[in-house]
Amino acid sequence: MTTASSPRTGVVIVGSVTADVTTFSQRLPARGETILGDQFTLLLGGKGANQAVAAGLAGARTSFVGCVGDDLFRDLIVEGLSGAGVDLTHLRTVPGPTGIAHIRVDASAQNDIVMVPLANAQLSAEQIDAALEALAPTTSVLLTQLETPASLTLHIASRARAHGMTVVLDPAPAAALPVEVWESVDIVTPNETEAALLSGVEVTDAESAERAGRWFLAQGVGAAVITMAEKGSCVVTADGVTFIEPIPMEPVDTTAAGDAYAGYLGAALANGWTLAEATRLASAAGAITVTRQGASPSLPRREEVDALLTANSAAAAPARRHEH
Secondary structure (H helix, E strand, O other): OOOOOOOEEEEEEEEEEEEEEEEEEEOOOOOOOOOOEEEEEEEOOOOHHHHHHHHHHHHOEEEEEEEEEEOHHHHHHHHHHOOOOOOOOOOEEEEEOOEEEEEEOOOOOOEEEEEEOOOHHHOOHHHHHHHHHHHHHHHHEEEEOOOOOOOHHHHHHHHHHHHHOOEEEEOOOOOOOOHHOOOOOOOOOOEHHHHHHHHHOOOOOOOHHHHHHHOOOOOOOOEEEEHHHOOEEEEEEEEEEEEEEOOOOOOOOOOOOOHHHHHHHHHHHHOOOOOHHHHHHHHHHHHHHHHOOOOOOOOOOOOHHHHHHHHHHHOOOOOEEEEE
């Protein structure tokens, strides 16, 4: 683990970037039905870009590796990322359209998403290798997700490991992965749905989250952080289990909550925090995100997250932990 005095306090995100087309309505339409909505937004999104924005807002030196099209959405992407202080040296512009996500949000804050990769599919091993080699002297944590080409997931993780980086995988959208990928991951951060899809364990509470977490460890992952929204987070390592109490919030839109969590987690780890400490910070970031509409605009600034942690006595209380 790097320390705060180390020069390697940076975070690199290798991942997806999209223009998010989001509609808000009282309910989602039934198949074949047309309904009237209440609101529409067009904003920066994509799991990779959202995590980069979150890490940047958390205060980490953040770099993003990905592909954007040369269409009218490119400026939206570049402005959104650079506005959060993200280094875009390794964002490649490719011919054709930028990735698109179509998101529908209902009045209960639930959403469904269709993500069309488009430019994201042109991410290459050569681009990744050049970026990681350039960033290795200053970067200790790599975040990645499963919206990039599946054939590159092992390459991303193994190359980051070779450069001595801590590899954090957000396994979303959930997909079966070869054991070689799991063995190259230091920390995996699924939500309860993703954990259940991957492990076969239905996650409903802390006990079932722990069992799902142990499945990831059995695959070779160093640590599993199972997030359960309003039920808190379960951190499973070889040394024991820590349960991070939830911070109660009234949800408006859950889009990007997991990305806020991952970005803040990576930023804290890069600054030398322990996994339990980083998870508390990440939980507060996710809690704020669900109270706001949209993806990247809902991501909180560091001072907001620190204020919520300070104000919330439950989050400040010691986490429940048991050893093996």
